[in-house]
Amino acid sequence: xxxxxxxxxxxxxxxxxxxxxxxxxxxxxxxxxxxxxxxxxxxxxxxxxxxxxxxxxxxxxxxxxxxxxxxxxxxxxxxxxxxxxxxxxxxxxxxxxxxxxxxxxxxxxxxxxxxxxxxxxxxxxxxxxxxxxxxxxxxxxxxxxxxxxxxxxxxxxxxxxxxxxxxxxxxxxxxxxxxxxxxxxxxxxxxxxxxxxxxxxxxxxxxxxxxxxxxxxxxxxxxxxxxxxxxxxxxxxxxxxxxxxxxxxxxxxxxxxxxxxxxxxxxxxxxxxxxxxxxxxxxxxxxxxxxxxxxxxxxxxxxxxxxxxxxxxxxxxxxxxxxxxxxxxxxxxxxxxxxxxxxxxxxxxxxxxxx
Ligand SMILES: [Zn+2]
Ligand SMILES: [Zn+2]
Numbered sequence: 001x002x003x004x005x006x007x008x009x010x011x012x013x014x015x016x017x018x019x020x021x022x023x024x025x026x027x028x029x030x031x032x033x034x035x036x037x038x039x040x041x042x043x044x045x046x047x048x049x050x051x052x053x054x055x056x057x058x059x060x061x062x063x064x065x066x067x068x069x070x071x072x073x074x075x076x077x078x079x080x081x082x083x084x085x086x087x088x089x090x091x092x093x094x095x096x097x098x099x100x101x102x103x104x105x106x107x108x109x110x111x112x113x114x115x116x117x118x119x120x121x122x123x124x125x126x127x128x129x130x131x132x133x134x135x136x137x138x139x140x141x142x143x144x145x146x147x148x149x150x151x152x153x154x155x156x157x158x159x160x161x162x163x164x165x166x167x168x169x170x171x172x173x174x175x176x177x178x179x180x181x182x183x184x185x186x187x188x189x190x191x192x193x194x195x196x197x198x199x200x201x202x203x204x205x206x207x208x209x210x211x212x213x214x215x216x217x218x219x220x221x222x223x224x225x226x227x228x229x230x231x232x233x234x235x236x237x238x239x240x241x242x243x244x245x246x247x248x249x250x251x252x253x254x255x256x257x258x259x260x261x262x263x264x265x266x267x268x269x270x271x272x273x274x275x276x277x278x279x280x281x282x283x284x285x286x287x288x289x290x291x292x293x294x295x296x297x298x299x300x301x302x303x304x305x306x307x308x309x310x311x312x313x314x315x316x317x318x319x320x321x322x323x324x325x326x327x328x329x330x331x332x333x334x335x336x337x338x339x340x341x342x343x344x345x346x347x348x349x350x351x352x353x354x355x
Contacts (some may be wrong), residue, residue: 001045003224003274005262007252008037008240009216011077011109011138011192016176017042020197021212027054028149029212038216041077044068046084052233060237064109065231073127075109077138077192080241083234086283092128095127105244106134107190110141112174114148118156121147135244136188139178139341140170140251142219143194143210162212164255169329169338173311182323187342188247188276222259222272223249247276247343255338264326265291266345280350287324287345289314295328295339321349333354 013019081104252259
């Protein structure tokens with residue numbers, strides 16, 4: 001199938017909660033960043049009236065849900081629910097169930113959160129782990145990671161002017177958490193910017209370090225759509241959520257280098273499968289990876305690397321079932337940094353087809 005790749009940014013706050021910009025400001029920054037879509041998710045606030053096409057960018061509206069009585073735990077991104085779910089009371093499971101009941105998608109936000117010793121902000125983890133029914137997790141939350149690296153006034157000043165020096169990729173613990181969830185079922189990953197466009201005092205200066213313009217160019221979610229845009233809000237919104245529901249896409253840290261065109265294919269000799277898909281096969285599968293610039297490519301099976309390659313491609317023959325996913329790192333200023341994280345392809349042995 002011929003898919004249509006789009007690049008978007010998810011998890012953005014506006015003045016409807018604790019962000020500083022209006023929807024129009026987000027839309028302008030998203031167009032300037034050449035994004036195809038962006039999804040606003042204010043805290044317990046849902047204002048879909050400003051969703052729509054703004055120039056080249058589709059602006060969608062979801063919601064970031066949490067218990068108002070317990071604000072520092074269990075944040076949940078509700079995407080495509082089509083209604084305000086803030087009034088839903090109760091547990092995280094009840095919120096997940098409420099999102100599902102609408103036909104929407106539930107993604108656990110910043111499941112492992114870290115506050116740097118310099119940032120005076122609470123850590124907001126996914127605490128209630130014994131839940132089910134969610135579609136995925138925010139594997140990489142850009143702002144959460146950024147603040148974790150700020151440990152002194154010096155690093156604050158340095159990273160404020162040169163944020164790319166700070167960023168390393170999703171936490172290893174979050175990748176492990178994802179792999180452990182994948183042992184049970186397909187759980188899909190997105191990146192979130194958690195953009196608020198707040199200004200911070202950094203030593204002697206005060207500056208909007210984390211402007212929408214910066215954050216909307218950083219950790220993006222690329223999706224493979226079944227059809228090209230029609231520029232009808234309802235139609236195009238459904239395309240985005242269909243791709244998110246099936247994990248058909250990857251996380252790309254586009255600030256490090258553009259990731260558009262990244263491919264992960266599993267070929268069984270008859271069909272090609274891509275991100276998020278399950279292959280039932282009695283035989284061998286060839287995995288093929290293509291990336292748009294040089295990087296350190298790793299193919300992982302059930303969380304363990306089984307093939308590595310430096311360059312722009314990797315080919316690897318697989319004959320054991322498992323969950324296979326793609327990671328790519330790229331060197332910048334003396335450090336390998338997370339660049340591309342692909343949703344998995346699952347290989348299931350189908351003995352009935354044997355012979
Ligand atoms: Zn949050
Ligand atoms: Zn948030």
